[in-house]
Amino acid sequence: xxxxxxxxxxxxxxxxxxxxxxxxxxxxxxxxxxxxxxxxxxxxxxxxxxxxxxxxxxxxxxxxxxxxxxxxxxxxxxxxxxxxxxxxxxxxxxxxxxxx
Numbered sequence: 730x731x732x733x734x735x736x737x738x739x740x741x742x743x744x745x746x747x748x749x750x751x752x753x754x755x756x757x758x759x760x761x762x763x764x765x766x767x768x769x770x771x772x773x774x775x776x777x778x779x780x781x782x783x784x785x786x787x788x789x790x791x792x793x794x795x796x797x798x799x800x801x802x803x804x805x806x807x808x809x810x811x812x813x814x815x816x817x818x819x820x821x822x823x824x825x826x827x828x829x
Contacts, residue, residue: 730809737798747803755800762792 741747766789770778801808 734798734802734808737795738802741799750799750803752800752803755796755803758796759793759800762789762796765789766793 741750766786769781769783769786769789773781798808800806801811
């Protein structure tokens with residue numbers, strides 16, 4: 730994950746985009762990209778959308794992650810650490826049910 734994050738930040742910095750990437754605009758961009766992902770499923774069942782899976786779906790998923798990584802960088806959030814922390818919190822909130 731570290732290598733991917735470094736590549737995203739390097740790509741952004743080489744183009745001087747960090748000047749325009751404030752937290753508000755990055756959050757908006759994440760939402761917009763999520764909606765573009767959602768368009769691939771509009772008017773289809775989940776099964777139809779999965780059968781119809783195309784490159785656009787994968788690209789929109791990547792766009793969301795790219796903006797999220799940039800937002801985490803801007804806010805000094807260690808995403809990997811936060812994911813593990815959230816998984817631990819969710820494990821307590823939603824424990825695995827036993828066989829009984």
